[in-house]
Amino acid sequence: GGAMSFLKRFPPPAEGVRHQQPDTEAVLAGRTLGAGTLYIAESRLSWLENSGVGFSLDYPTISLHAVSRDLNAYPWEHLYVMVNAKFEEEETKEAPMAEGEEEEDSDDDVEPIAEFRFVPSDKSALEAMFSAMCECQALHPDPDDEDSDNDYEGEEYDVEAHELEQGDIPSFYTYEEGLSHLTAEGQATLERLEGMLAQSVSSQYNMAGVRTEDSIREFEDGMEVDIAPVVAGQFEDAEVDH
Amino acid sequence: MEVSHSVKERTIAENSLVILLQGLRGHVTTVDLRDESTATGRVTNVDAFMNVRLAEVTFTDRQGTVSRLDELFVTGRNVRYVHIPDEVDIRATIEQQLQAIHRVRYFGGRDKGRKEFPRAKHK
Numbered sequence: 357g358g359a360m361s362f363l364k365r366f367p368p369p370a371e372g373v374r375h376q377q378p379d380t381e382a383v384l385a386g387r388t389l390g391a392g393t394l395y396i397a398e399s400r401l402s403w404l405e406n407s408g409v410g411f412s413l414d415y416p417t418i419s420l421h422a423v424s425r426d427l428n429a430y431p432w433e434h435l436y437v438m439v440n441a442k443f444e445e446e447e448t449k450e451a452p453m454a455e456g457e458e459e460e461d462s463d464d465d466v467e468p469i470a471e472f473r474f475v476p477s478d479k480s481a482l483e484a485m486f487s488a489m490c491e492c493q494a495l496h497p498d499p500d501d502e503d504s505d506n507d508y509e510g511e512e513y514d515v516e517a518h519e520l521e522q523g524d525i526p527s528f529y530t531y532e533e534g535l536s537h538l539t540a541e542g543q544a545t546l547e548r549l550e551g552m553l554a555q556s557v558s559s560q561y562n563m564a565g566v567r568t569e570d571s572i573r574e575f576e577d578g579m580e581v582d583i584a585p586v587v588a589g590q591f592e593d594a595e596v597d598h
Numbered sequence: 599m600e601v602s603h604s605v606k607e608r609t610i611a612e613n614s615l616v617i618l619l620q621g622l623r624g625h626v627t628t629v630d631l632r633d634e635s636t637a638t639g640r641v642t643n644v645d646a647f648m649n650v651r652l653a654e655v656t657f658t659d660r661q662g663t664v665s666r667l668d669e670l671f672v673t674g675r676n677v678r679y680v681h682i683p684d685e686v687d688i689r690a691t692i693e694q695q696l697q698a699i700h701r702v703r704y705f706g707g708r709d710k711g712r713k714e715f716p717r718a719k720h721k
Contacts, residue, residue: 419672419676422668424668425666426665428665440676467633
């Protein structure tokens, strides 16, 4: 009696296992489930006792996880996982309820919570276990999030191509930093743009972020613009006013 | 200033106040959780889904029991409030994050960052 009814036999996950930690004790609400292996996989978190039975947790049900080294709170360093679900032993409450009495565990008031602790014999693995869980958790964003504006219309498009088509010039950044990030394609684009600049009076251009109050004043002062091949660092001291 | 390597996450961040939370990296703050527990610690990371990663955490559970956690990851769904520390200039933080995103977008991050979506569906 008292066996954990939610323990099942299943094969260990084979795909997307970000971290695997053998010799790890699993504890639920203070009761040990035995020693086994923790599998932190992209699809779910699984723990299998050495005998072959275990359980899995789906990431959307996991509220939080943490590394606990506070021995005052719990005597062994462990990975703490809080789950938004109920995991109970077979014994259910059988006491009849009085008429008119409401259930204590009304889900409207109190969310079900289950606290798991995974205690690896190798404490130094806790960081890796924690990080692997963070990565896997991030793969499962909340589908019920009403605020999330994650739906975007239309096809993904190439920003630069889009802006060039409309006659705009892409946003500007300092010469050296931009140059260091350029691909061959970007380099060709840069050369083309510099050519365009060399051919016209620069005040005709509205380069995003460069046409500031300061730069306008400079041109109105009659400052000559060097229209010969563009010199490196020409725009270094332009003030970008966002 | 670190921004996400994901085009989608950058776009989400740019269009929501999560961008402010992302600017809190390095600051100590308190996160109130949905179940009324609280966690105070240094922000390591906040992603576009408002998953919050904290270090050196003082955790007070819903019963009031206090414990320390080396690292804590709370899913966005379970975050109720993130306190903005007094020393944080909100406007400046948002602007810095936007600039970081724009730098990546126009001059490339890991994926060259030039792909975007025209607009959000339900705006």
